[in-house]
Amino acid sequence: MIVHAGLIAAFFSGGWRGVLILGESGAGKSDLALRCLDQGFRLVADDRTLVWACEGVLYGRAPDSLAGLMEVRGLGVLPAPTLGYCRIGLAVRCGPMERMPEPTAENYVGLSIPALSLAPLESSAPAKLRRALQHLGAGPEGAYQDALAAGVSPRPGGDSR
Template sequence: MIAHAGLVAAYIDGCWRGVLIEGPSGVGKSDLALRALDQGFRLVADDRVVLWACEGSLYGRAPETLSGLIEARGVGVCREPAIAFCRIALAVRCEQHERMPEPAFTDYVGLSIPTISLQPLESSAPAKLRRALQHLGAWAEEAYLDPLAAGVSPRPGGDSR
C-alpha cells in the first residue's frame, strides 16, 4: 500500500519509532517533517510512503525514486540523510484537534495504529510529535489501558515490546 504521507523516526529506547504524517496536499506535512528533523528526528519518506505489515507490526519506507528527498516549499526538493525503513508506532493527522482528545486508532493494512491530530504549522508541533511518540507509540497498549478496561479493544500494530 502507498500512502500520501510523510514518515519521520526518532530513536527511543534503543530502536527507531516512526511517525506517519498524513493530511491533504499543502497542509504542512513536509514543513512539520523538516522542523522535526531539526529536533533530532530522521527522515524515512516524504510525500509517499510504502506501507506493509510484518509479524503484527506496521512498517514504512520511501519509494526508491523518492528515497533521501524532501520538499521544502519555496526552496525546492532537497537531499536529506534518511533511514531505509522503520516500524510505525504513531500516525498523525494534520488537522484541527481537540484539547483533550479521546484515544484514536487508524487501520493500515489490517493493523491499528495510535493516531493523534495536530496542526502542523504550530511552533510546538515537533515537540508534540516526540511527546506523543514517547507516550502513545512507545507502549501503545499501556497508554490506552483505561480505555481497554472500558471495553475498547484495538488490534495489534503499534510499536510494542
C-alpha cells in the same frame, strides 16, 4: 500499500519509532517534518510512504524513486539523510486538534495504530509529536494503556515488544 503521508522517526530505547504524517496538500506535513528533523528526528519518507506488515508489526519506507529526497516548499526537492525503513507506531493527521481528544486509531494493511490530530504549524508541534510518539506509540505503558481501556485497540502494529 502506498500511503499519501510522510514518515519520520525518533530514537527511543529499543530503537527507531516512526510516525506517519497525514494531511491534504499544503496542510503543513513537510513543514512539520522539517522542523522535527531539526529536533533530532530522522526522515524515512516524504510525501509517499510504502507501508507493509511483518509478523503483526507495521513498517514503512520511501518508494525507491523518492528515497533520500524531501520537498521543501519554496526551495524545491532536496537531498536529505534518511533511515531506510522503520516500525510505525503512530499516525498524525495535520489539522485542527481538540484540547482533550478521544483515543483513535488508523488502520493500514490490516493493522491498527494510535492516531491523533495535530496543528502542524504551531511552534510546539514537534515537541507534541515526540511526546505523542513516546506515549501513544510506545507500548503498554502510559497513555497507550488509557487508549486500550477506552476500547481503542491499536495493537497489533503500534506497540513495542
